[in-house]
Amino acid sequence: MKGGIVVSLYVMALAATSLAGQAQAQAAQQRQFTMTATDFSFVGPEQVPSGMTAVEVLNQGAEVHHAQLVRLAPGKTPADFAAAMKVDPGHPPNWVSFVGGPNAVVPGDRATAVMDLQPGQHLVLCLIPNKTGVAHVALGMVKPFMVTEAVGTRMTEAKPDVVITARDFQFVLSKPITAGSHTIQLVNEGTQAHEVVLVKLPPDAKAKDFIAAFEPGAGAPPRGRPQGGIVGIERGAQGLFTAQFDPGRYALICFFPDSKTGAPHFAQGMTWEFDVR
Numbered sequence: 277m278k279g280g281i282v283v284s285l286y287v288m289a290l291a292a293t294s295l296a297g298q299a300q301a302q303a304a305q306q307r308q309f310t311m312t313a314t315d316f317s318f319v320g321p322e323q324v325p326s327g328m329t330a331v332e333v334l335n336q337g338a339e340v341h342h343a344q345l346v347r348l349a350p351g352k353t354p355a356d357f358a359a360a361m362k363v364d365p366g367h368p369p370n371w372v373s374f375v376g377g378p379n380a381v382v383p384g385d386r387a388t389a390v391m392d393l394q395p396g397q398h399l400v401l402c403l404i405p406n407k408t409g410v411a412h413v414a415l416g417m418v419k420p421f422m423v424t425e426a427v428g429t430r431m432t433e434a435k436p437d438v439v440i441t442a443r444d445f446q447f448v449l450s451k452p453i454t455a456g457s458h459t460i461q462l463v464n465e466g467t468q469a470h471e472v473v474l475v476k477l478p479p480d481a482k483a484k485d486f487i488a489a490f491e492p493g494a495g496a497p498p499r500g501r502p503q504g505g506i507v508g509i510e511r512g513a514q515g516l517f518t519a520q521f522d523p524g525r526y527a528l529i530c531f532f533p534d535s536k537t538g539a540p541h542f543a544q545g546m547t548w549e550f551d552v553r
C-alpha cells in the first residue's frame with residue numbers, strides 16, 4: 277500500500293517532468309521556422325503561430341536569396357497577388373505590408389531574423405533580381421503561408437546590443453560595432469519601408485562596388501558577401517538579427533525602391549560603411 281503511493285508519486289513526478297519538457301520543446305518549436313530557398317522557389321511551413329518568431333532563410337540555390345515576408349490586406353489572396361504581379365512584375369501591390377524576414381545570404385549560407393508576426397495570410401518572396409534584372413519573385417520565388425493566432429507563452433525577445441535606425445535615407449547606429457557576435461535591432465523611423473543588408477566588404481571595396489554587381493547586365497560577381505540583415509519593414513516597425521563580426525570592412529545597404537520614383541534607396545545615400553577592429 278505504502279509502496280504503491282511511493283510508486284505513483286514517482287510516476288506523477290516523472291509525468292510532470294516530461295510534460296514540462298514537452299511544453300518547453302513545443303514553445304521552442306513554435307517560435308522558429310525555416311524557409312529554404314532554391315533557384316527559384318521556397319520550401320517551408322504552410323502555417324505558423326503568431327508572435328515573436330525566429331525566421332531562418334537557408335540558401336540551397338546557386339544565387340543570392342533572401343526571405344521577404346509580407347502580409348496581405350484582409351480579403352486579399354495569394355491568387356490576387358499573382359494576378360497583380362503579372363501586371364507589374366517585381367513590384368508587390370500596395371495592399372501588402374512588408375513584415376521583414378532574414379536578408380540576403382550566398383549559396384550554402386543561412387541567416388535569421390526575429391520578427392513579431394501578426395495573424396493573417398502571408399507570403400514569403402525573394403525580391404532580389406537575376407542577371408537580367410528580373411526579380412526572383414517573378415521567377416517563382418513566392419510561397420503562401422498562414423499566421424494563426426497563437427495560444428500560450430510568447431517567446432522572450434532578445435535584448436539588442438546595437439540599434440540601427442533607418443531614416444529617409446540613412447542608417448544611424450547607436451554605437452560602433454565591435455568584433456564578435458551582436459544582436460542588432462533595426463528600427464524604421466522613416467516614412468517608407470526600409471531594409472538593411474549587411475555586407476562584408478573586401479578591404480579596398482566600397483558599398484557601391486557590391487551594389488554594382490546587381491545592376492542588370494553586370495557580369496562580375498559581387499565584391500563582398502551579404503551576411504543577412506532584415507528585409508523590408510514598414511515605418512514604425514522593428515526586427516532583430518544576430519551576426520558575427522570578424523575584423524574587417526562592412527557595409528549596410530538599403531535596396532528598397534523609393535515609393536514615388538522607384539529608385540533604390542542606396543541611390544539616395546542609404547548606405548553606411550564601417551570598420552570592425
Ligand SMILES: [Cu+2]
Binds near residue numbers: 541
Ligand atoms: Cu530604405
